Each structure stands twice: as structure tokens, then as C-alpha cells.
Amino acid sequence: MSTRVVSSWAWSRWALVCVMSGLLGTAHAALFEDDEARKAILDLRQRVEQSNAAIKGLSEENARLRRSLLDFQGQIESLKTELSQGRGAQEQLARDVSEVQLRQKDMVNGVDERLRRFEPLKVSVDGVEFMAEPAEKRDYEAAMDTFRKGDFVAAQAALNSFFHRYSKGGYAPSALFWLGNAQYANKDYKESMVNFQQMLKSSPTHPRAPEAMLAVSNIQIELKDLKAARKTMEELVKTYPASETAATARDRLARLR
Incomplete structure (x- = not known):
């Protein structure tokens, strides 16, 4: 074989080797790139799975938090309801207590009013102050109202009844x-004189005593007993010299002489 032929064959072999080496290098590079891609895909898948797991965990946690919030909100609403009921019960209790207090006050006022109906009162009649029962005061004023109206028959009956009921009282x-x-006024002179004289005997210092004595002398004049009338007026002047009634008696004595 000639040198040229050998060289050509060698060159061809070398060229084939180079081509094969390139192909092998390309294939190796391709294989390497596939492994890296597979590894990257696996890594990405793992990350995705981890992310999904994390998301799932967050979702579950969110669900638990949501349930907890709902439970908490339910508890708050329950507490609000209990507070509202408690407030309503408290307000009702306050109303009940207020009503009881008002009833108690009314009862106390009622008792006080009933007691006042029987409690002695300070009264002033004809310049004399004394304590009298409410019923006594009421009956006396009723009898005197009748007297002031000029119904002397009814007034006589009312005053006579009053005196027998309250003969020991301050109105007597x-x-x-x-x-x-x-x-x-009813011309019942004898009974009139008896009552005037009884008043003078039981209450000689009463402010009306001088008038009662003068009234006795008037009755004696009506009965034509001028001697007795003169004697009564003389006694009036002697017993109550500073009274206005005594001055009236002096004038009458001067006319009777």
C-alpha cells in the first residue's frame, strides 16, 4: 500500500473518530441535560407538593381559626343574651323594688293618716287653747255651723248632744x-239659765264667762225678776271689772235705778 493510500485511510479513520467523538459528546451532553431537567422537574414537583401541603395546612388552619372565631362569636352572642336577660331581670327587680317601696310608702301614709284621725289636735276656741280629739273638733264645728245659720232649734239639739258626749273636753x-x-233664742229661758250658770260654776275664768253672766241677767229680765237681774249685773261688775261686758252692765244698772 502506498503512502498516499495509507494517509488517506488514516485521515478517513481520524475523521470518523472525530465524528463519532462529536456524536458521543453530543449524546453525552444530551443525556446530561436530560438528567438535569429530570432532577429540576423532580425538585420542582417536590416544591409544588410541599407548597400544596403548606397550602392545605394553611387551609385547615384557616378552617380551624374560622370555626374558633365562629365559636367565639357564638359565645359573645350568648354572653350578650345573658347580659341582656340579666339587665332585664335587674331592671324588673328595680321596678319591683320601687313598686314595693311605693306601696310601703302608701301604707305608711295610710296608717299615718288613720292615726292622725285619732291623734289629738291643738285647737283654739274662744281664746282658749287645748288638745282635742279630731272627732270632737269635727262635731263641735258642725254644731256651730248650724248655730251660725240661725237654725237655733237644730243647733240646740246638736250642742246639747255634743256637750253630753264631750263634757270633760276643752270644748265643754x-x-x-x-x-x-x-x-x-228659742225662748227656753229656764234651761238657758241652767246652762249659763253651769258654765260659770265650772269655768269662771273662761273668756266667755262675763258674757254668760250678762246673759243670765237678760234671762232674769225676761222672767220679770229685775231684782235678781240687778244683783247679777252688780256681781258681774265686781267679778269682771275690766271686761267690756262689765261696762255694758254698768249702763244697764244706771237705767234700772
């Missing part, structure tokens, strides 16, 4: 005095 002297006046 005044009741006798006005009873005598009602009887005098």
Missing part, C-alpha cells in the same frame, strides 16, 4: 255657752 265651756244662747 264654749258648748254650754252657745247652747244657752240657742235656748235663749
Whole structure:
């Protein structure tokens, strides 16, 4: 074989080797790239799975938090309801207590009012102050209202009944005095004189006593007993010299002489 032929064959072999080496290198490179891609895909898949797992975990956690929030909200609403019921019960209790207090106050006021109906009162009649039962005061004023109206028959009955019911009370002297006046107006002179004289005997210092004594002298004049009338007026001037009634008695004594 000639040198040229050998060289040509060698060159051809070398060229084939180079081509094969390139192909092998390309194939190796391709294989390497496939492995890297597969590894990257696996890594990405793993990351995706991890992310999915994390997302799933977050979803479950969110669900638990949502349930917890709902439970908590339910508890809050329950507490609000209990508070509202408690507040309503408290308000009702306050209303009940207020109502009981008002009833108690009304009861106390009612008792006080009933007690006041029987509690003695300070009264002033004909310049004299004394304590009197409410019923006594009421009955006396009713009898005197009748007297002031000029119904002396009814007034005589009312005052006579009053005196017998309350003969020991502070109204007794005044009741006798006005009873005598009602009887005098009815021309019941003897009974009138008895009541005037009884008043003078039981209450000689009463402010109406001088008038009662003058009324006795008037009755004596009506009965035509001028001697007795003069004696009564003299006694009046002597016993009550500073009274206005005594001045009236002096004038009458001067006319009787």
C-alpha cells in the first residue's frame, strides 16, 4: 500500500473518530441535560407538593381559626343574651323594688293618716287653747255651723248632744255657752239659765264667762225678776271689772235705778 493510500485511510479513520467523538459528546451532553431537567422537574414537583401541603395546612388552619372565631362569636352572642336577660331581670327587680317601696310608702301614709284621725289636735276656741280629739273638733264645728245659720232649734239639739258626749273636753265651756244662747233664742229661758250658770260654776275664768253672766241677767229680765237681774249685773261688775261686758252692765244698772 502506498503512502498516499495509507494517509488517506488514516485521515478517513481520524475523521470518523472525530465524528463519532462529536456524536458521543453530543449524546453525552444530551443525556446530561436530560438528567438535569429530570432532577429540576423532580425538585420542582417536590416544591409544588410541599407548597400544596403548606397550602392545605394553611387551609385547615384557616378552617380551624374560622370555626374558633365562629365559636367565639357564638359565645359573645350568648354572653350578650345573658347580659341582656340579666339587665332585664335587674331592671324588673328595680321596678319591683320601687313598686314595693311605693306601696310601703302608701301604707305608711295610710296608717299615718288613720292615726292622725285619732291623734289629738291643738285647737283654739274662744281664746282658749287645748288638745282635742279630731272627732270632737269635727262635731263641735258642725254644731256651730248650724248655730251660725240661725237654725237655733237644730243647733240646740246638736250642742246639747255634743256637750253630753264631750263634757270633760276643752270644748265643754264654749258648748254650754252657745247652747244657752240657742235656748235663749228659742225662748227656753229656764234651761238657758241652767246652762249659763253651769258654765260659770265650772269655768269662771273662761273668756266667755262675763258674757254668760250678762246673759243670765237678760234671762232674769225676761222672767220679770229685775231684782235678781240687778244683783247679777252688780256681781258681774265686781267679778269682771275690766271686761267690756262689765261696762255694758254698768249702763244697764244706771237705767234700772
